[in-house]
Amino acid sequence: MSPLHALVRPVAVVAAFALSGAVSGVLWEWLWEPPTGLVVSGQWVLEPAGPDLGFSDTGWYVVIAMAVGAVLAAAIGWGFPGRELVTLAAVVVGAFVAGWLMFRVGHALGPPDPRVLAAGEADLVRLPADLRVAGSDARPSLLRPESSAFAAFPAGATLGLMAVFLMGRGRTARGQQTPG
Template identity: 40%
Template sequence: MSVRHLATIVVGFLVAGAGGGLLWERLSDPTAGLTYQDQWYVEPAGPDVAFQSVAMFVLVAFPIGLVLAVLAGLWRDGETATVVTVLVAATAAGLVMYAVGSSLGPPDPQALAAGSPDYTPLPGHLGLTAPDRGRTPWMSTALVAFPAGAMTGLVGMYLFGAEGLARRSRG
């Protein structure tokens, strides 16, 4: 296994993470909300409304990780190095995906609500948690979607790929 091959895997995952962030931002509809007494509230209220951007993140990240890991698994030398590299690169790609998507999305509505007149409509920030006050928008298990997809693809490739589970002749 060459360092060049491993670096190609890392760069591929990071570029795909940036592209996934762009796609996540384009496909997600910002949560609608209103200001009231210098606070921003989701309108209509409910967890299903706030969950949309999290679900879209998972729906974009998991398949991208899966496909890239299948491609990385095509090389059959240095499986251990490939597994470690794919896991680290997929984790970093998930973080890049979040950073790109959230930076392209609308700004934090809680900050904009301070000083805004009551009942001003503001779009919600693109985050991975409910848009409640005091919540950190990136602290979510949704960040595991990219590495989970990658590990699924890599394990599937190693088990069921062209050389995986090959039957030996019995006679």
């Protein structure tokens, strides 16, 4: 097997995850309904305040990321048996990229940051919240995520791939391919 041929699967897996992350960001923004807040003394305040309203963006992020990560990783593991360690590494790297892209695309499509807009608005003006995950900045780092929600894509992908690996798709007890 040539070195170029050996790179095809991992690059394809990472690319599939990147595409799914971007599409998941669009889905995340589409499903999320932004809560509104009020401008009070140049500050944006969520109204009515409450964790249920301020958590919907994070909740949708986690649900979508876990589901898409698990389904895509299971499909990759099922469709391309063999070279499990290479597949696992590519899935994990791809899932981190997908989670980051999901956030960036969803945040870019969502409303602007109301905390910035509130500075120039009169009191009691209603502004929608921006799309983000709890505890994150608007520009999270791919290598240094600020919220545990960013672990959803890799966690879902790892679980999906693990399920396929544990089912023993195409393997005998000795680790050899089964005929046919």
